[in-house]
Amino acid sequence: MNFNLTEEQHMLSDSVRRFLENECGLATGRDNKSSDQWAKIAELGWLAIPLPESVGGLGGGAVETTLIMEEFGRVLAVEPFCAIGVVAAQLILAADSRQAEVLLPQLIAGNFRPIVAHHEHEARGVIEHVSLQANAHGDKWLLSGRKSLVVGANAANRFIVSARTDGDLRDRAGITLFSIACNAPGLQQNNIRLIDNRWAAELIFDNVEVSAMNVLGEVGEGYRAIDHAYAHGLLAQCAEAVGVMEQALWITRDYIKTRKQFGVALNTFQALQHRMAEMLIELELARSVVYRSLAFIDAPTDERNAALSLAKIKIGQAVRFVCGQAIQLHGGIGVTEEYSIGHYFKRAMTIENELGSSHFHLAQLADLELRKSVAWVRE
Amino acid sequence: MDFQIDPADEALRVEVREFLRTHLPADLAQRGASGFHPLRADQRRWQRILFERGWGAPNWPTEFGGTGWSHLRQFIFDEECALAGAPVTDHGGLRMFGPVIYTYASSELKARLLPAILRGELFWGQGFSEPNAGSDLAALRTRAERDGDHYIVNGQKIWTTGAHTCDVIGCLVKTNPEAKQRGISFLCIDPQSPGISIRPIIDIGEGYSLNEVFFDNVRVPVDNLLGEENMGWTYAKAVLENERATSAEVPLNKRKLAQLREIVQRECSNGERVIDLPGFAQRVAQLEVDLRALEWLTLRALTEKSGGTSLPYGSLLKVRGSELLQRIGEMTVEALGQYGLYVYAEPEENTITAWPMGPDYAPGVTADFMYRRAATIYGGANEVQRTIIARSFLEL
Numbered sequence: 001m002n003f004n005l006t007e008e009q010h011m012l013s014d015s016v017r018r019f020l021e022n023e024c025g026l027a028t029g030r031d032n033k034s035s036d037q038w039a040k041i042a043e044l045g046w047l048a049i050p051l052p053e054s055v056g057g058l059g060g061g062a063v064e065t066t067l068i069m070e071e072f073g074r075v076l077a078v079e080p081f082c083a084i085g086v087v088a089a090q091l092i093l094a095a096d097s098r099q100a101e102v103l104l105p106q107l108i109a110g111n112f113r114p115i116v117a118h119h120e121h122e123a124r125g126v127i128e129h130v131s132l133q134a135n136a137h138g139d140k141w142l143l144s145g146r147k148s149l150v151v152g153a154n155a156a157n158r159f160i161v162s163a164r165t166d167g168d169l170r171d172r173a174g175i176t177l178f179s180i181a182c183n184a185p186g187l188q189q190n191n192i193r194l195i196d197n198r199w200a201a202e203l204i205f206d207n208v209e210v211s212a213m214n215v216l217g218e219v220g221e222g223y224r225a226i227d228h229a230y231a232h233g234l235l236a237q238c239a240e241a242v243g244v245m246e247q248a249l250w251i252t253r254d255y256i257k258t259r260k261q262f263g264v265a266l267n268t269f270q271a272l273q274h275r276m277a278e279m280l281i282e283l284e285l286a287r288s289v290v291y292r293s294l295a296f297i298d299a300p301t302d303e304r305n306a307a308l309s310l311a312k313i314k315i316g317q318a319v320r321f322v323c324g325q326a327i328q329l330h331g332g333i334g335v336t337e338e339y340s341i342g343h344y345f346k347r348a349m350t351i352e353n354e355l356g357s358s359h360f361h362l363a364q365l366a367d368l369e370l371r372k373s374v375a376w377v378r379e
Numbered sequence: 380m381d382f383q384i385d386p387a388d389e390a391l392r393v394e395v396r397e398f399l400r401t402h403l404p405a406d407l408a409q410r411g412a413s414g415f416h417p418l419r420a421d422q423r424r425w426q427r428i429l430f431e432r433g434w435g436a437p438n439w440p441t442e443f444g445g446t447g448w449s450h451l452r453q454f455i456f457d458e459e460c461a462l463a464g465a466p467v468t469d470h471g472g473l474r475m476f477g478p479v480i481y482t483y484a485s486s487e488l489k490a491r492l493l494p495a496i497l498r499g500e501l502f503w504g505q506g507f508s509e510p511n512a513g514s515d516l517a518a519l520r521t522r523a524e525r526d527g528d529h530y531i532v533n534g535q536k537i538w539t540t541g542a543h544t545c546d547v548i549g550c551l552v553k554t555n556p557e558a559k560q561r562g563i564s565f566l567c568i569d570p571q572s573p574g575i576s577i578r579p580i581i582d583i584g585e586g587y588s589l590n591e592v593f594f595d596n597v598r599v600p601v602d603n604l605l606g607e608e609n610m611g612w613t614y615a616k617a618v619l620e621n622e623r624a625t626s627a628e629v630p631l632n633k634r635k636l637a638q639l640r641e642i643v644q645r646e647c648s649n650g651e652r653v654i655d656l657p658g659f660a661q662r663v664a665q666l667e668v669d670l671r672a673l674e675w676l677t678l679r680a681l682t683e684k685s686g687g688t689s690l691p692y693g694s695l696l697k698v699r700g701s702e703l704l705q706r707i708g709e710m711t712v713e714a715l716g717q718y719g720l721y722v723y724a725e726p727e728e729n730t731i732t733a734w735p736m737g738p739d740y741a742p743g744v745t746a747d748f749m750y751r752r753a754a755t756i757y758g759g760a761n762e763v764q765r766t767i768i769a770r771s772f773l774e775l
């Protein structure tokens with residue numbers, strides 16, 4: 001085993017950090033214009049790094065993605081790297097290798113900005129939950145229903161929508177992926193700002209027409225690609241959380257060394273020293289489960305998903321604790337919108353509540369425990 | 380020992396509940412239950428309604444226009460009001476400064492201030508904290524210098540809740556810069572006075588209740604001194620003592636838990652209510668456990684005769700009550716699903732109509748949850764409360 005970064009990986013981290021610190025960051029999310037940083041991000045090659053050479057990528061992998069995402073977390077960047085560069089790219093890659101060769105080079109170049117519209121309000125973490133209906137109509141499909149929390153929709157120039165072409169609400173079979181223009185007739189997009197200053201949309205489909213050409217992969221076979229893409233998205237988000245926590249921790253460390261009350265700096269109070277020690281422990285445990293997930297990212301899906309659930313639980317707990325206590329140790333200044341530390345907590349809350357909360361994933365693992373115990377009784 | 384609430388006290392609960400049902404305007408209740416900061420206009424209207432019923436000051440003695448209720452009755456009243464979503468009343472005027480005024484102030488000030496508080500015409504800001512005097516409040520530096528029949532005030536307050544809409548700010552000022560706690564006085568300052576500027580502070584719920592207040596040669600009549608000069612610290616401590624039994628905010632916690640229960644029943648996932656999903660019911664039950672324990676610790680504090688070697692109830696209750704508020708809020712945000720992540724702008728009106736998206740119970744939940752990160756900070760941060768427990772009671 002070796003947990004050290006290679007020289008190239010170090011350089012990647014450094015250059016991502018330098019760019020994000022200078023060009024992106026907290027304040028950039030308040031209005032819902034699509035980011036003009038995207039062209040630069042593409043130019044820097046970050047979109048190419050994790051993708052295979054066959055689609056124009058640089059042949060890196062999930063490790064590189066986590067390095068990039070950690071830096072996004074550190075500065076609370078709002079650019080939709082995870083949504084486009086990880087989730088959408090991995091979805092296309094897994095869904096349709098022929099289309100991937102056409103689409104991903106454009107994604108890498110920054111011209112193609114697909115956003116996956118998959119989540120529905122009642123899903124609550126269940127990936128196979130798809131109610132949006134697609135009905136065959138001659139050689140076309142008609143889509144009706146709703147998608148929500150489509151993060152990064154304001155930056156999209158294409159949506160990839162999951163729809164049910166067969167089966168029941170939570171069947172894995174019968175989910176189909178469609179590529180749709182953002183201004184397709186019958187498609188209504190309502191944007192809303194999230195508490196962490198990213199933008200999301202609710203999409204309402206009213207008989208939106210899609211030609212058979214715009215089906216991604218095979219009809220009814222979309223689930224596997226979504227599962228794959230969400231696994232990579234979840235891992236990316238966990239890595240982002242590590243960056244969020246780490247930065248929140250050091251901002252707080254620096255603050256309590258300078259803030260004085262009772263004639264001394266706050267850092268001299270043992271109660272606060274111990275709190276910060278706890279925060280570091282949680283941070284490093286969280287980082288460790290991200291590494292563990294990297295070990296499982298290419299494992300058979302059941303094992304992989306169990307490892308990711310485990311990571312999401314630990315990360316969700318740690319990020320709320322670390323960022324919550326970061327506010328606490330700041331006192332009043334910590335709850336102001338003007339100061340940075342509260343925004344780390346807000347990102348923590350969106351991380352916790354996206355892609356299944358830690359309680360959802362705990363229930364998943366509990367389910368696995370039950371299945372194990374049933375198997376044990378049978379033996 | 381007697382573990383039952385007196386039937387006469389229970390009768391009051393019924394009476395209050397009925398009164399709320401018939402007299403609490405629906406628009407006020409909607410805002411009051413929403414989690415957004417209260418509007419001053421709502422608070423004024425509500426205070427007026429309570430005054431007319433004779434309930435303007437539940438915690439004051441009858442001779443000053445209060446109800447003369449026991450602590451327990453006040454608690455019952457607060458609980459019913461909170462559950463009904465009534466606007467919060469003026470904490471500053473009724474709980475903090477009113478008692479100082481009727482206990483220590485001149486009869487002239489009593490006559491001038493107390494009736495106005497009762498009628499909802501005089502709302503108070505609490506001007507204690509300063510940039511360098513937070514947990515260490517005694518380090519405050521805002522200076523009041525005598526100049527004939529005025530004080531000249533210079534300095535700065537921060538975190539002053541409602542300074543932008545209040546009628547008077549009760550300030551702790553330094554009248555003797557040589558002495559630390561002994562040099563502090565209580566001064567009532569009109570926020571419209573020349574030389575005062577107020578700067579808003581937006582909180583992480585994107586709401587506005589906090590302010591910075593700057594004093595630049597502000598002239599304050601000497602008559603506005605509460606009680607005696609240099610006795611402010613003693614009064615402030617007395618004020619905080621009044622608070623001790625209610626610091627768990629059990630009524631507020633109850634309303635929040637009721638709201639969580641409503642949301643986990645109304646939100647659905649695949650035809651099931653959220654409460655039916657794995658773990659949710661257990662987590663609500665755990666919150667109930669912690670709330671009930673706090674409630675009964677509060678009841679002990681409320682009914683304990685003052686004096687004696689009492690527990691530092693205020694600190695015990697503050698620590699766990701504020702934590703509970705945050706835990707309930709966190710689960711409520713999760714129960715809302717995606718709606719818990721949306722920014723719903725704080726409305727300027729009390730009746731909240733067309734929201735862009737989501738159910739009508741969503742707006743305000745996350746704003747309040749964010750704001751309540753401060754619950755473990757304001758009113759004496761929890762770290763400081765633990766130190767009080769350790770030092771004053773455990774004698775560590």
Ligand SMILES: Cc1cc2nc3c(=O)[nH]c(=O)nc-3n(C[C@H](O)[C@H](O)[C@H](O)COP(=O)(O)OP(=O)(O)OC[C@H]3O[C@@H](n4cnc5c(N)ncnc54)[C@H](O)[C@@H]3O)c2cc1C
Binds near residue numbers: 333507509756759
């Ligand atoms: C929402 C909100 C509303 C408020 N409303 C008002 C108001 O209306 N009027 C008013 O006057 N004030 C108000 N306050 C101010 C509040 O009383 C102070 O924020 C509080 O006293 C803490 O002070 P501080 O913010 O300066 O934090 P600091 O005192 O700087 O504390 C920062 C951290 O250090 C810890 N700490 C400090 N000293 C010690 C110690 N000795 N041992 C261990 N840990 C320690 C604290 O617990 C905290 O975690 C409000 C504050 C907030 C956040």
